[in-house]
Amino acid sequence: MSHVHIIGGGLAGLSAAVELAPQAQVTLYEAGPACGGRARSFHDKALDCVIDNGNHLILSANPYTFRYLDLLGARGTLKGPGRPLFPWYDLEADLSWVLRLSKGRIPFWLFRKEHRVPGMRWGELMALPRLMKADDDMCVGECLSSGALSRRLLEPLAVSALNTDIEQGSARLLGNIVRQTLAKGGAACCPWTAAHGLSESFVTPAMAYLESFHAQILTGTRVSALREEGGRITALETSGGEVSLGAEDVVILAVPAPVATGLMPSITGPDAFESIANAHYRLAEPLKPHAALREAGFMGLVGGVAEWVFLHDEVLSVTVSAANRYASWQNDEMLAHMWQELRQALNPALQHPLPEVMPAARLIREKRATFAATPEQDKKRPEAKTSYANLALAGDWTDTGLPSTIEGAIKSGLAAVDALGFRSAVSDVA
Numbered sequence: 001m002s003h004v005h006i007i008g009g010g011l012a013g014l015s016a017a018v019e020l021a022p023q024a025q026v027t028l029y030e031a032g033p034a035c036g037g038r039a040r041s042f043h044d045k046a047l048d049c050v051i052d053n054g055n056h057l058i059l060s061a062n063p064y065t066f067r068y069l070d071l072l073g074a075r076g077t078l079k080g081p082g083r084p085l086f087p088w089y090d091l092e093a094d095l096s097w098v099l100r101l102s103k104g105r106i107p108f109w110l111f112r113k114e115h116r117v118p119g120m121r122w123g124e125l126m127a128l129p130r131l132m133k134a135d136d137d138m139c140v141g142e143c144l145s146s147g148a149l150s151r152r153l154l155e156p157l158a159v160s161a162l163n164t165d166i167e168q169g170s171a172r173l174l175g176n177i178v179r180q181t182l183a184k185g186g187a188a189c190c191p192w193t194a195a196h197g198l199s200e201s202f203v204t205p206a207m208a209y210l211e212s213f214h215a216q217i218l219t220g221t222r223v224s225a226l227r228e229e230g231g232r233i234t235a236l237e238t239s240g241g242e243v244s245l246g247a248e249d250v251v252i253l254a255v256p257a258p259v260a261t262g263l264m265p266s267i268t269g270p271d272a273f274e275s276i277a278n279a280h281y282r283l284a285e286p287l288k289p290h291a292a293l294r295e296a297g298f299m300g301l302v303g304g305v306a307e308w309v310f311l312h313d314e315v316l317s318v319t320v321s322a323a324n325r326y327a328s329w330q331n332d333e334m335l336a337h338m339w340q341e342l343r344q345a346l347n348p349a350l351q352h353p354l355p356e357v358m359p360a361a362r363l364i365r366e367k368r369a370t371f372a373a374t375p376e377q378d379k380k381r382p383e384a385k386t387s388y389a390n391l392a393l394a395g396d397w398t399d400t401g402l403p404s405t406i407e408g409a410i411k412s413g414l415a416a417v418d419a420l421g422f423r424s425a426v427s428d429v430a
């Protein structure tokens, strides 16, 4: 049986491991104390509760993600309204609305004032075909026209999907997302989140699955070098000692871009990154939201700093994408500012308003949350196959056609499996 060595236990590495476990002997090396990488949960001492590294929103049009969850029997660990429903609040205009897409391809929602984006003009919809036809060098800003649809839907969608502002974000990458979501109709746009945390949905079930196939998971094991000879990887240098590879052994390098290019200088990859800031507020008791907010479990915000707020039992979590622009803000300042925004946006939708005094809170800035999804950086993404006979690459930064997302990471794991000649569903799924 072939032996596959997978370096990196984020979702790219886990996706490859899950695909390979029934076909090969798998050993996975993860530097951290647990797998999951950027999509993991952990116990936060300051708040004394388990939080996710970052809020993650998944859409029903993420076929690789749902296939992965189905293999693991973990689809039921997600929660969502089961329909394309998005509560929004405009902090500048003090206005709330609920975007309710129609399920089918024909966008009936556009004809109903109470279902669409308030103030939008029909002409603004031309941005969608422009994005889908954009060439590799175009930025999102070149495709949007100014107006309420852009400001209240397309810009927030672009910034959160690309984690890059619209003047620099790649129109091609956003166009790929529009093609798979809005263009397919509301059924492709139902929002989902992990009901009890990212690890419970994406990591713990994968560990159980891999153990059932006797895969070896070596957490706390950092790979510091890959030895090469004659166009093959012949050994791995790890914090647990050197591992010599047999003639049939293959390697999947599923670490972040800067680590991969550091380990293998012949590999090129994106070299500019964007941060994401996540704020977590520990509440005294769970919130009691009304109607759409209760159903969705999250709200989109425009016109302020906070962009998405997610309601977990006793924790309110806020996401701010493309957060390099807030690098000069102090953490306390940013937390206090966003708390007031949350009170403004959420209070009208809550049975009991949020208190004026900010509760215990924590701001986590993930400095290299994703590669900057610009046209230039997109061109630097390598494919899974490398010039080494027994080495393939995986990771959200490889050339998946998607921005840095769970969907991209899981797809990349399958592409690496395919590149090494194993069975993989990479071409069958989409």
Ligand SMILES: Cc1cc2nc3c(=O)[nH]c(=O)nc-3n(C[C@H](O)[C@H](O)[C@H](O)COP(=O)(O)OP(=O)(O)OC[C@H]3O[C@@H](n4cnc5c(N)ncnc54)[C@H](O)[C@@H]3O)c2cc1C
Pocket (backbone or CB within 6 Å): 007, 008, 009, 010, 011, 012, 013, 029, 030, 031, 032, 035, 036, 037, 038, 039, 053, 054, 055, 056, 057, 058, 221, 222, 223, 224, 254, 255, 256, 259, 276, 277, 278, 366, 368, 369, 370, 394, 395, 396, 397, 404, 405, 406, 407, 408, 409
């Ligand atoms: C705050 C935040 C919010 C996000 N929100 C969303 C969202 O809403 N929706 C969405 O789809 N995506 C979102 N993403 C993106 C998503 O989390 C990533 O695209 C995905 O998790 C990347 O997976 P990966 O396996 O490619 O990389 P990683 O998760 O980075 O995994 C790489 C792994 O390699 C390990 N490693 C590194 N060096 C070594 C070494 N030398 N030896 C062994 N192991 C090593 C690391 O410890 C890590 O576990 C978000 C990301 C962040 C940070």
